[in-house]
Amino acid sequence: MAPFYKFGFFGEQTSFVIALLIGISFGFWLERAGFGYSRKLALQFYFRDMTVLKVMFTAIIVAMVGLLYFSLFGWLDLSKVYVNPTYLGAMVVGGLILGVGFAIGGYCPGTSMVGAITGRIDGMVFLLGALFGMLVFGELFPGFEEFFNSGAMGHITLPQFFGVSSGPIALAAVLMAVGMFIGGEWLEKKFAKEEV
Amino acid sequence: MKEQKYWSPYVSGIGLGLTLLLAFVMVGRGLGASGAMMRFDVWILNLFAPQHAASNPYFARYAQSPLSNWLVFEAIGVLIGGFLSGALGGRLKLAIGKGPQISNRNRLILAFVGGSIMGIGARLARGCTSGLALTGGATLSLGGWVFMFAVFAGAYATAWFVRKQWI
Numbered sequence: 001m002a003p004f005y006k007f008g009f010f011g012e013q014t015s016f017v018i019a020l021l022i023g024i025s026f027g028f029w030l031e032r033a034g035f036g037y038s039r040k041l042a043l044q045f046y047f048r049d050m051t052v053l054k055v056m057f058t059a060i061i062v063a064m065v066g067l068l069y070f071s072l073f074g075w076l077d078l079s080k081v082y083v084n085p086t087y088l089g090a091m092v093v094g095g096l097i098l099g100v101g102f103a104i105g106g107y108c109p110g111t112s113m114v115g116a117i118t119g120r121i122d123g124m125v126f127l128l129g130a131l132f133g134m135l136v137f138g139e140l141f142p143g144f145e146e147f148f149n150s151g152a153m154g155h156i157t158l159p160q161f162f163g164v165s166s167g168p169i170a171l172a173a174v175l176m177a178v179g180m181f182i183g184g185e186w187l188e189k190k191f192a193k194e195e196v
Numbered sequence: 197m198k199e200q201k202y203w204s205p206y207v208s209g210i211g212l213g214l215t216l217l218l219a220f221v222m223v224g225r226g227l228g229a230s231g232a233m234m235r236f237d238v239w240i241l242n243l244f245a246p247q248h249a250a251s252n253p254y255f256a257r258y259a260q261s262p263l264s265n266w267l268v269f270e271a272i273g274v275l276i277g278g279f280l281s282g283a284l285g286g287r288l289k290l291a292i293g294k295g296p297q298i299s300n301r302n303r304l305i306l307a308f309v310g311g312s313i314m315g316i317g318a319r320l321a322r323g324c325t326s327g328l329a330l331t332g333g334a335t336l337s338l339g340g341w342v343f344m345f346a347v348f349a350g351a352y353a354t355a356w357f358v359r360k361q362w363i
Contacts (some may be wrong), residue, residue, distance in 0.1 A: 023273020058209025094321025099350020105310020133315020
């Protein structure tokens with residue numbers, strides 16, 4: 001039964017090889033979508049190129065539906081799949097800060113790696129900036145360790161939070177994604193000046 | 197080689213989603229990027245100032261064999277996969293991504309500034325667009341979804357101020 005690593009089908013060493021292969025696929029698809037090019041990413045925030053939104057929500061829906069489907073048929077133990085723990089305060093503020101950095105810098109960490117390796121100089125510089133910012137965070141960490149842990153709610157999911165089963169939440173996520181796709185296509189028609 | 201068009205966002209999204217699903221099925225965890233970068237930072241610190249790395253409560257979390265980690269191998273894969281796709285698409289070239297109204301120098305300054313801000317935000321939030329928004333989004337993590345909307349809010353709020361850079 002999946003997740004295979006959690007059920008001891010292979011050890012840590014093998015998991016590293018799998019990590020490399022999964023990473024290759026991850027990087028490949030990021031580049032295919034055009035995420036190695038900062039301007040294409042940033043035009044999202046001017047409603048001129050909604051690729052970020054479309055790719056992101058398509059990926060989330062595919063993986064989410066896949067997980068629920070596999071678990072429904074008993075092929076995968078959902079309780080053994082890592083759910084990011086929630087720290088509400090730190091995640092709201094961290095997300096806002098990251099969004100500011102996204103609009104200014106034009107990349108996020110993963111896409112900057114793809115940008116840098118395909119020769120985008122701004123991607124290389126962004127990557128150095130991000131490494132620098134993380135060092136700064138570490139140096140200042142003792143000052144806001146308390147805030148870093150604020151709003152801790154454990155590994156909570158949306159279904160648990162709202163007290164409903166996964167089905168309706170997943171359906172709502174799919175409907176929201178479809179709405180965003182339709183809205184995104186409409187916005188592009190209205191605002192896009194060129195194909196990037 | 198002639199530069200090819202990017203693939204449809206929906207096709208790329210399905211590819212990305214299946215990759216994420218494969219990670220869940222194989223190892224029970226999702227994708228990531230900023231965690232690997234943090235580990236690279238600590239690895240560098242270990243080379244030059246190991247005592248400092250060990251005494252700082254944040255760096256110390258990563259200080260023991262920082263590179264022997266799932267995310268680090270995945271990140272190396274991202275570099276390989278991104279390079280392969282760029283090569284196959286004829287898109288490997290030295291260039292600076294920017295709009296027509298900003299100089300190269302100013303764009304690079306903003307790239308560094310934006311990167312630094314993002315580095316801080318990613319560590320505060322315990323993840324970035326890959327590790328928290330995408331992965332947490334697919335597992336329906338409350339924090340993942342809250343974070344994702346916060347990222348879009350922060351970016352849309354900032355966009356007007358840096359519009360000369362992109363449009």
